[in-house]
Amino acid sequence: xxxxxxxxxxxxxxxxxxxxxxxxxxxxxxxxxxxxxxxxxxxxxxxxxxxxxxxxxxxxxxxxxxxxxxxxxxxxxxxxxxxxxxxxxxxxxxxxxxxxxxxxxxxxxxxxxxxxxxxxxxxxxxxxxxxxxxxxxxxxxxxxxxxxxxxxxxxxxxxxxxxxxxxxxxxxxxxxxxxxxxxxxxxxxxxxxxxxxxxxxxxxxxxxxxxxxxxxxxxxxxxxxxxxxxxxxxxxxxxxxxxxxxxxxxxxxxxxxxxxxxxxxxxxxxxxxxxxxxxxxxxxxxxxxxxxxxxxxxxxxxxxxxxxxxxxxxxxxxxxxxxxxxxxxxxxx
Amino acid sequence: xxxxxxxxxxxxxxxxxxxxxxxxxxxxxxxxxxxxxxxxxxxxxxxxxxxxxxxxxxxxxxxxxxxxxxxxxxxxxxxxxxxxxxxxxxxxxxxxxxxxxxxxxxxxxxxxxxxxxxxxxxxxxxxxxxxxxxxxxxxxxxxxxxxxxxxxxxxxxxxxxxxxxxxxxxxxxxxxxxxxxxxxxxxxxxxxxxxxxxxxxxxxxxxxxxxxxxxxxxxxxxxxxxxxxxxxxxxxxxxxxxxxxxxxxxxxxxxxxxxxxxxxxxxxxxxxxxxxxxxxxxxxxxxxxxxxxxxxxxxxxxxxxxxxxxxxxxxx
Numbered sequence: 001x002x003x004x005x006x007x008x009x010x011x012x013x014x015x016x017x018x019x020x021x022x023x024x025x026x027x028x029x030x031x032x033x034x035x036x037x038x039x040x041x042x043x044x045x046x047x048x049x050x051x052x053x054x055x056x057x058x059x060x061x062x063x064x065x066x067x068x069x070x071x072x073x074x075x076x077x078x079x080x081x082x083x084x085x086x087x088x089x090x091x092x093x094x095x096x097x098x099x100x101x102x103x104x105x106x107x108x109x110x111x112x113x114x115x116x117x118x119x120x121x122x123x124x125x126x127x128x129x130x131x132x133x134x135x136x137x138x139x140x141x142x143x144x145x146x147x148x149x150x151x152x153x154x155x156x157x158x159x160x161x162x163x164x165x166x167x168x169x170x171x172x173x174x175x176x177x178x179x180x181x182x183x184x185x186x187x188x189x190x191x192x193x194x195x196x197x198x199x200x201x202x203x204x205x206x207x208x209x210x211x212x213x214x215x216x217x218x219x220x221x222x223x224x225x226x227x228x229x230x231x232x233x234x235x236x237x238x239x240x241x242x243x244x245x246x247x248x249x250x251x252x253x254x255x256x257x258x259x260x261x262x263x264x265x266x267x268x269x270x271x272x273x274x275x276x277x278x279x280x281x282x283x284x285x286x287x288x289x290x291x292x293x294x295x296x297x298x299x300x301x302x303x304x305x306x307x308x309x310x311x312x313x314x315x316x317x318x319x320x321x322x323x324x325x326x327x328x329x330x331x332x333x
Numbered sequence: 334x335x336x337x338x339x340x341x342x343x344x345x346x347x348x349x350x351x352x353x354x355x356x357x358x359x360x361x362x363x364x365x366x367x368x369x370x371x372x373x374x375x376x377x378x379x380x381x382x383x384x385x386x387x388x389x390x391x392x393x394x395x396x397x398x399x400x401x402x403x404x405x406x407x408x409x410x411x412x413x414x415x416x417x418x419x420x421x422x423x424x425x426x427x428x429x430x431x432x433x434x435x436x437x438x439x440x441x442x443x444x445x446x447x448x449x450x451x452x453x454x455x456x457x458x459x460x461x462x463x464x465x466x467x468x469x470x471x472x473x474x475x476x477x478x479x480x481x482x483x484x485x486x487x488x489x490x491x492x493x494x495x496x497x498x499x500x501x502x503x504x505x506x507x508x509x510x511x512x513x514x515x516x517x518x519x520x521x522x523x524x525x526x527x528x529x530x531x532x533x534x535x536x537x538x539x540x541x542x543x544x545x546x547x548x549x550x551x552x553x554x555x556x557x558x559x560x561x562x563x564x565x566x567x568x569x570x571x572x573x574x575x576x577x578x579x580x581x582x583x584x585x586x587x588x589x590x591x592x593x594x595x596x597x598x599x600x601x602x603x604x605x606x607x608x609x610x611x612x613x614x615x616x617x618x619x620x621x622x623x624x625x626x627x628x629x630x631x632x633x634x635x636x637x638x639x640x641x642x643x644x645x646x647x648x649x
Contacts, residue, residue: 013517017546020521027528101573126549126573128531145524145535145549151592152547152571153585 014148014156021144021157022164028141029168036122036138037172045092046072048119052079052106054159055098062096062166069174078106086110091118096166099123100142100158102130111135124162140165197318201288202281204318205302205311206232213238213309214268216245220256221264223248232314234299237272242308244301246272278303281310285318337442337472339510339534340410341550342374343568345557346383348611349397350620357396361620366404368619369557372565376405377412381448381481383555383607386414388626391429398433407441412474414446418485420461423452427469434471444509445469448476451485455495459502466507473507475499477523478514478538493519500526503533510534512553517546540599544592547571555606556598559613559639560648567591594646601639613639 040047047066049059059075066073076085076095089095095114099107102125111132114121123136126143133139142165148156212230214223216237226235227250234249248268256263256271263271278301279288288300292315302311347369350361369376378401379386379394389397398413405411413430417423427445434443453461462473479492493515494502502508503526511527513520513535520535527533534550537543543552549572557564569575570588602609607625615623616637642648 013546016517016521020524024524024528028531103574141531143549146520147547147549147571150545151567151588152549152573153588155573158549158573 017146017148018157018160021146021161024144025142025161025165025168028143029165030141032138032140033168033172036140036169037176039120039122039138040071040094040169040173041176043092043094043120045090045094045119046074048074048076048089048093048095049098050076050078050081050095050107050110051098052077052104054155055100055104055162058159058163058166059096059098061163062170065167065170066173069170070177071170071173078104078110081110081113082106086113086117089114089117089119093119094122095119096122096124097132097136098125098142098162099130099132100126100144100155100162102127102132104132108132108135124165126158126161197284197286197289199285200281201279201283201285201302201313202311204285205281205313206317207311211309211312212236214248215239216267216269216272218268219264220248220253220266220268220271223268224253224264227253232299232312235268236276236301236309236312237268238309241306244276244278244303244307244309245269246274247276247299247301248272249299276301278307280304285313288313289315289318337444337509338532339444339474339550340374340442341534342572342574343372343557343561343565344375344377344412344512344536344551344553345369345373345561345564346377346380346553346555348558348607348614348620349379349384349386349389349393350611350614351622351624351626353622353624355393355624355626357393357400358621359400361614361622362397362400363404364619365558365614366401369561370405370408372561373409373557374551375410375412375444376401377414377446377553379414380412380446380553381414381416381476381478383558383610384414385607385626386416391426394426395429395433398430399437402434402437402439402441405441407439410442410444412444412446414448414476416446416448416451416476419452423447424465424468427465431469431471443471445471445473446476446512447473448478448481450477450482450492450494455491455498458494458498459505462502462505462508466505472509474509474534474536475502475511476538477511480514496522496526499523503527503530508533510536510550512536512538513548514538514542517542520548541596543568543571544596549573555602555610556595558610559602559643560595560598562649563591563595567595594648598639598642598648601642609639612637613643616640617643 049063051059063073063075097107108131121136122138123132124140124142125132128139142162144157144161146157212226212232212235214226214235214237216239223235234247237246237248239245252271277291277295279291281302292300298315300313301309304310350358350365352358378384378397379389381387415423415426417426449458477494482492510533535548536550537548537552540554552568554564611623614620
C-alpha cells in the first residue's frame with residue numbers, strides 16, 4: 001500500500017511540474033507570438049518544423065496539427081536537411097526550429113543555409129541567449145523552470161511546453177483564418193468518412209434504377225420528372241447503347257426557362273451540358289470528391305471505357321449525407 | 334563590474350578551509366578552488382551550510398573574500414552569504430566586505446546571498462531590501478531555507494519567505510534570484526509569483542531534489558566540493574547544456590550511472606556534510622586541516638568512508 005501511494009505521489013509531482021511548466025508560458029508569451037502569427041498568415045509558403053529527438057517528435061505533432069487546421073506544414077529533420085532535404089525549403093517558407101537548450105548542434109548548423117534560402121526562422125527555445133535564439137528572426141520563449149524526469153535524462157516539461165505553444169499557435173491561426181467546420185471536415189477524413197473515401201467508387205455508386213437517366217431524344221418534361229423521382233438534382237442523358245451524351249441539371253433547366261418559357265416539349269439534348277465530367281468506377285471515392293470539389297459540381301456520372309453509364313454518385317452521398325459524423329463521433333447538423 | 338545576469342548551472346557550496354587556529358587556510362582554499370573552478374558556474378562563499386557562514390567571524394569573512402577574489406579573478410561569479418542575526422549586523426557585513434571588493438578593484442561578478450528571515454520577519458521585507466539596495470552596488474540572491482530558520486534563535490512564525498512577499502520582492506530589480514530549499518508545491522508557487530521577471534532564477538538548494546526533478550536554473554551543490562567534474566556533467570546534462578546527442582546509445586546510461594554515484598556519495602556525507610567532506614578533503618591533502626567552526630558530529634569511526642568511496646570510484 002505504501003509503495004502504491006508513493007507511486008501516486010511521484011506521478012502527481014510529475015503532473016504538477018509539467019502543469020507548472022505550461023502555466024509559466026502564460027506570463028512569457030508576448031508580442032513575438034503575435035508577430036509569429038502575422039508572419040505565418042502573410043506567408044505564401046509553408047510552415048516547416050525542425051527539431052532533433054523529442055523536440056523532433058514535438059515538431060512532427062505540431063506539423064500534423066497545423067496541417068489539419070489549414071496551415072500547410074511539413075517536418076524537416078535537421079540531420080537529413082544537410083544531406084539534400086534542404087531542397088524542400090523555399091524563400092516563402094517559415095521554419096519553426098525547436099530546441100529547449102537552443103544549442104542543438106544539428107539544428108544550429110542548418111540555420112545559415114535556411115537563411116540563405118530566404119526562409120524566415122522562428123525559434124521555440126528556452127534560452128534567449130542561445131545560438132538558435134540569436135540566429136532566428138523571432139524568438140518564442142518556451143522555457144520551463146524544472147524538468148520532471150530524474151537528472152533531466154529525457155526532456156519532459158520542456159517538450160510539453162513546446163507542444164502546448166505549438167497548439168496555441170495552431171488555434172490562434174484557426175481563428176485568424178476563419179477556419180470553419182467545412183474546412184475542418186475537409187482536412188479530417190478519418191473514421192467512417194476516411195473509410196468511405198478510400199473505397200472504390202463501384203462499391204458506393206448508385207446503379208440500375210437508382211440512376212436518373214433519360215434518352216437524348218426524350219423531352220425536357222420527361223427529364224424533369226426523372227430528376228424529381230430520383231432526387232439527385234440532375235439526370236444523365238444517354239444515346240443508344242447507354243453511351244453517356246450529357247447531363248441535365250436543375251440549373252440547366254432554370255437557365256433555359258429564363259431564356260424561353262416553352263421548353264417542356266424540347267428534346268433534352270438541346271439544353272443538356274454536353275461535356276460532363278465523369279469518372280471510372282475503379283477509381284477511389286476520394287478522387288471523385290476531389291473532381292467534384294474542383295469543378296463545383298455535386299453529381300458525377302460513372303462510366304466504363306466506352307463511356308457506357310455504369311452508375312452515378314452525389315457529393316453528399318459520398319460524404320455521408322445527413323448521417324455524416326465527423327471521425328465517427330459528433331453529428332454535424 | 335560586469336553585467337548582473339545570474340549564471341545557469343552548477344554552483345559550488347564551498348567549504349571554508351580553516352587552519353588549526355581557526356583562521357582561513359589560504360593554501361587549502363587555493364587547492365580547493367583550483368579543483369572546483371573549472372567545473373563551477375559560480376562559487377558560494379561562507380554559505381550557511383557548507384561555508385559555515387554562521388560560525389565565521391567578520392574578520393574571517395573578510396580574509397576569505399580577500400583570498401578568494403585573488404584566486405577566482407572573475408573567472409566565475411562569486412556568491413557571498415551575508416546574513417547575520419540582526420539588520421545592523423548584516424548591513425555591517427555588506428559595508429565591510431564591499432570595502433574589500435572596492436579596494437581590490439574586483440572586476441568579477443559578485444552577488445550577495447541573503448537569508449532575510451534570520452534577522453527580519455516577512456513583514457516589511459520590501460522596504461528592507463529597498464534600503465539595503467541603497468547600501469551596495471551589488472545585486473542580491475535570496476536564500477530560502479526553512480531548516481536554517483528553524484535552527485536559528487529567533488522565534489519566527491514563518492520559516493519561509495511568504496509567496497506574496499516574494500512576488501513583491503521580485504519587483505526590485507537588484508534581487509536577481511533565489512536559492513530554494515523546501516517543498517515542490519512551494520517552489521511552484523514561488524515560480525508563479527516571479528513569473529513576470531524572466532531573468533529571475535530559482536536554483537535548487539537541495540541536491541537530492543535537483544537530481545529528482547532538476548531546476549533548469551541550476552543547483553547549489555555540496556558534493557561538488559568532492560566531485561566537481563561529475564556534478565558538472567550531471568548538471569549540464571540535466572540542463573540540456575551538453576553537446577552530446579541525447580539519443581546516442583550509452584549517453585543516458587552514462588548520466589544515470591553518474592547520478593547514482595552522486596546519490597550514493599550523498600548517503601555517506603548527508604548526516605554531517607561539512608565534517609565528513611572536510612575529513613575527506615583533508616585525507617586527500619587538498620586542505621591542510623579538517624577543522625570546523627563547530628564539530629556537529631565527531632564520527633571518528635566513519636571519517637574515512639568518503640575518502641574510500643572517492644578512491645574506489647576514482648573520483649576527481
